[in-house]
Amino acid sequence: MIEARTGYALSTDSAEAAELYHTALDRILGSESGAAAVLDKALALDANFALAAAARFYVANDTGEADALRFAEQAEKAMLNASDWEREHTDILLGLIRDSGATKAKALAYIQRIPTDVLIVSQLAGILFFFDGPTKLQSVLNLFESVESALQDDWALLARLGFAASEAGQFERGRELLQRAFQIRPQSLYTIHGLAHLLHDEGKPEESAALLQNWLQQYGAGALQGQMYGHVQWHLALSEWQLGQREQAIERYQHYCAPATTTCGPILTLADCGGFLLRDFVKSGQVQTLGDDVLSHIERVWGMLGHPFVALHVAGLYASAADLDGLARCEQALLAKSQSTNQQTGLQLVAALTAYVKGEYQQAAKVLSALSPDARIGIGGSNVERVLVDILEASVIAHQSSTH
Numbered sequence: 001m002i003e004a005r006t007g008y009a010l011s012t013d014s015a016e017a018a019e020l021y022h023t024a025l026d027r028i029l030g031s032e033s034g035a036a037a038v039l040d041k042a043l044a045l046d047a048n049f050a051l052a053a054a055a056r057f058y059v060a061n062d063t064g065e066a067d068a069l070r071f072a073e074q075a076e077k078a079m080l081n082a083s084d085w086e087r088e089h090t091d092i093l094l095g096l097i098r099d100s101g102a103t104k105a106k107a108l109a110y111i112q113r114i115p116t117d118v119l120i121v122s123q124l125a126g127i128l129f130f131f132d133g134p135t136k137l138q139s140v141l142n143l144f145e146s147v148e149s150a151l152q153d154d155w156a157l158l159a160r161l162g163f164a165a166s167e168a169g170q171f172e173r174g175r176e177l178l179q180r181a182f183q184i185r186p187q188s189l190y191t192i193h194g195l196a197h198l199l200h201d202e203g204k205p206e207e208s209a210a211l212l213q214n215w216l217q218q219y220g221a222g223a224l225q226g227q228m229y230g231h232v233q234w235h236l237a238l239s240e241w242q243l244g245q246r247e248q249a250i251e252r253y254q255h256y257c258a259p260a261t262t263t264c265g266p267i268l269t270l271a272d273c274g275g276f277l278l279r280d281f282v283k284s285g286q287v288q289t290l291g292d293d294v295l296s297h298i299e300r301v302w303g304m305l306g307h308p309f310v311a312l313h314v315a316g317l318y319a320s321a322a323d324l325d326g327l328a329r330c331e332q333a334l335l336a337k338s339q340s341t342n343q344q345t346g347l348q349l350v351a352a353l354t355a356y357v358k359g360e361y362q363q364a365a366k367v368l369s370a371l372s373p374d375a376r377i378g379i380g381g382s383n384v385e386r387v388l389v390d391i392l393e394a395s396v397i398a399h400q401s402s403t404h
Contacts, residue, residue, distance in 0.1 A: 003051075005154065006116045010051065011082045017045040021052045028055060029122060029156040030188035031228035035059050043074070050078035054090040055119070061097050062227060062265045072098070085114065092120055100127045111143075115150035118157055125160060129381065130267075130309065133341070134374035137168045155184035155191070163194035166201060167383055174198050187219045189228040196235035201383050205242040212236040230262030234272040241279065250280070260293035267310075270301050271381060274313025275388055281320035282356075282395045290321045305330065306337045309380035311346035312388070319353040327354045345375050349389075356392065361399040368393045 001010045001018035005025075010018050020042035027035040039056040042049060053075035060068035072094055079087045092110055095103030107124045111117065121143065128140045144161040151157035159181035166174030175198055181191045192215050199208035212235060223229050233256035241249035255261060257272045264272065273294060281287065290298075294317060304310045311330065318326030330350045337343050348367055355364035368389070376386050 005118055005151070006085070006114055008085050008114075009083065010049075011086055012046045012049045012052075014042075014045040014049075017042040017049055017052065020045070021049070021055070024052070024055060025119060026156075026185070028059060029118065029190065030185060031190045031193070031226050032187060033223055033225040033229075035227075036063075047074070048078045048081050050075055050082040050086050050090045053078050054093045058093060058097065058119070058123070059227075063263075064266055089114075089117060089120065093123060096120070096123045096127060100131065111147065115147035116154075118147075118151060118154060121147055122156070122160060125164070130307075131380065133378040136380070137164075137377060140164045141168050153180070153184070155181045155188070158184070159188060159191040159194055163197060166194070166198040171198060171202055186215075187222060189223055189226045189232055192219075193228050193232055193235065196232065196239075197382060197384065200235070200238065200387075205239040209236060209239040209243065212239065225263055227263060227265065228268070230257050230264045231268050231272055233257055234276065237276065238279075241276075246280070246284070249276075258291070258293060259297040260291070266297070266301055267304075269297060270310065270313045271385070273297065274316040275384065277320040278313075278316035278388065279391060282391055287322045288320060290317060290323070302333075305333050306340075306342055306346065307380065308342050308345040308349060308378065309385065312349045312379055312385065315350045315353045316388070319357050322357050324354065324357060327357065341375075341378065345371070345378060348375075349379075352392065352396075356396060359399075361396050364396045365393070365400060368396060 001012065001015055002008070003010050004022050012018050020038050024035045024038040024042065027033070027038065036056065036059045039052050039059065042052040043056065053071055057068060057071035057075055060071050075090050075094060079090050082090065088110060092103060092107050096107055104124070104127070107120060111121055125140050125143055128136050128143065132139050141164045144157065144164050147157065148161060158177050162174045162177030162181060165177060178191060178194045178198065181188070182195065185191065192212070196208050196212060199211065212232065233252060237249045237252040237257060240252065253276050257276065259269050259273055262269050262272065277288065298314055298317060301310055301314065305314060311334065315327055315330045318330065327350060331347065334343055334346045334350065348371055352364045352367040355367060371389065376389055379385050
């Protein structure tokens with residue numbers, strides 16, 4: 001059996017296990033429902049199928065399964081009977097998940113030789129989006145463009161290249177690529193998420209809401225457990241919120257996107273939770289007590305507070321509740337970390353939010369004005385995070401104007 005994208009043979013005696021792996025890979029790349037169950041069936045047929053075990057670890061880690069490491073151990077054991085390319089794929093995929101910094105160079109060299117391994121390409125791109133600082137927009141775009149000729153009309157590549165292009169401001173190109181991906185695999189949560197991001201950045205909440213409502217009506221029932229299902233619902237809630245449908249947006253957020261109800265992994269859950277509640281607080285001025293699910297989620301990601309993406313959203317949650325003690329806790333935790341660009345950006349974000357909650361708008365404006373364009377990109381994530389900072393800054397300016 002040949003692996004469909006790479007063209008290399010799979011080391012399994014079970015044709016059914018190989019087919020199940022192909023099915024699961026498409027579901028993983030589409031952030032769709034059922035990848036874990038399909039991989040479990042493949043591994044039941046062939047426990048020594050290294051690629052299937054590595055993919056199962058990928059899914060388990062992404063969704064925060066408590067026993068995720070057992071799949072990594074199974075993959076490492078299965079590598080002993082795998083081919084050279086399978087061993088390399090497995091080693092790099094596990095490495096990118098467990099120690100991305102030490103594996104990045106190895107992954108780039110591997111992709112140069114096997115540019116059709118879209119799972120490795122996708123995982124590396126996600127890491128670059130989060131960790132590659134001010135250069136991330138171009139480095140992610142460069143990565144996808146480097147494999148474009150090899151993967152051609154692979155829907156998973158088209159969707160990712162389209163998203164990266166739109167993030168870099170190439171909206172027309174991004175839309176064309178994402179629409180091509182959508183035509184090939186319309187049920188993909190990843191692709192509809194990319195289109196929602198593009199429409200958000202183009203300032204088209206009406207078009208976004210209509211697109212997402214139609215998609216959910218047609219494909220939502222089959223996507224309920226997909227890894228991005230809660231996030232796609234979040235984009236619809238955001239569009240509704242932008243259109244002034246606040247109560248409807250809050251209801252949707254609570255039903256699909258809050259930590260207690262979402263299907264997303266820990267970081268995306270934090271982004272959706274913090275992004276929505278901080279936006280609503282800044283616009284409405286209404287303080288909301290943080291629920292137990294939110295407080296528990298803050299503790300779950302607390303160890304990553306040193307990254308400005310996490311600092312922004314955790315501090316944003318405390319700000320939305322006007323919790324100055326929580327904001328002070330963030331500041332103290334960041335001060336205890338080694339000095340770095342990330343630490344400095346995190347401290348600036350916490351300081352701006354603290355000043356905002358205190359009504360010290362001149363101080364908040366001063367801190368935010370010191371955040372350079374590079375620092376804002378370096379927060380990580382997508383343009384949605386940079387817009388969140390812009391919204392805070394616009395509110396600060398509006399408050400200053402109203403007091404003069």
